[in-house]
Amino acid sequence: MKKKIIDQAVAVFNRKGISKTTLRDIARELAISDGHLRYYFKTKEELVHATFSEMEQEISALAAATGATSAFDVQTLVAPLTSVYRIMYRYVFFFSESTAILETFPKVYVAYEQLFQNRRQMFLALFEQYKREGVFEDKVEVHLFPLLFEQVFILSDSWVRYARLPQYGHLSQEEHIKHYVAVTVALLLPYFNADLRAQVSDWLKQAGSMPS
The missing domain is CATH 1.10.10.60 (Homeodomain-like)
Incomplete structure (x- = not known):
């Protein structure tokens, strides 16, 4: 029930x-x-907290799929990110009203803070793995990884709200998702090795522009 x-x-x-x-x-x-x-x-706070936890569990189940592999290519990155963004779209209320929710429900705020720290640890470990395994260029400096994580987190936390602006109301959910997956992937582009950068760049030419 x-x-x-x-x-x-x-x-x-x-x-x-x-x-x-x-x-x-x-x-x-x-x-x-x-x-x-x-x-x-x-209380409503208990229910909102439960919906947040449900969303987080769904996303966490997919997050590991972004790990680097010996056969890493653009789809290795795009496919799991697309699945995560679809989950986020199903919980649009949280992203549309995130400020009010976090200010109103302390329990949810604590859970959100914990999520941020967990995501930070996960992404920093992932970026270091990318560097070790050659997905990122060897010359990429590790001290940039916390800044890169914050860029990715801010974008992933706000894209749903931006996608629902009236000027984009004629677009489908999948068009929104494809575009903001491209925006997110573009943040990583300068870090990739030369071969992967060329592959991702070609994919972005096809996927990057918001449909008019």
């Missing part, structure tokens, strides 16, 4: 927004009583 409540909450939060949604709204759509829902989630 918890999973069913979380799934319904995500749908209602996406449609109505966090501030305008009550637990009673979600219970009504599930055809259960408010008291029944509160048996599982006593």
